[in-house]
Amino acid sequence: MRQIRIYNQVFRVEKTVYSMQGVHLPFPVSYRQMAFFVGALFIMILLNKFPPISWIDLFLVKFIAIPVLVAWFFTRKxxxxxxxxxxxxxxxxxxxxxxxxxxxxxxxHPHRSGYQYAHDIAYRKTTRGES
CATH class of the missing domain: 1.20.5 (Single alpha-helices involved in coiled-coils or other helix-helix interfaces)
Structure with missing residues (x-):
């Protein structure tokens, strides 16, 4: 059997955002990274009322740092x-x-428990240990 090489990945370039509304971003961000950031931000907003997330009082940690770390982890690792x-x-x-x-x-029959033998089983009884 022969393997046919496919070069689809070579031509699939990830789209990148360099600026938003005329403001240049400090580093380019892909659409995938933005999606993970927005998803994590939405989850943080939903979980903001429940402990232990509600115990964090730092706005930047809760709504910026954690979504950035989630986006980085899910796109780079x-x-x-x-x-x-x-x-x-x-x-x-x-x-x-x-x-x-x-x-x-x-x-x-995945739920059959134990073993089932179709024929008679011969065995020998030993008397070791008995005096």
Missing amino acids: TLDGKAPHRFLLRYLEHFFAAHHFARYRELE
């Missing part, structure tokens, strides 16, 4: 060679899936 959000989704999918597979197909 990899877990097991995958993006962190995809790794977490696959982990949860594996955790909640049936764990009885053979050749990537689910087994017919």
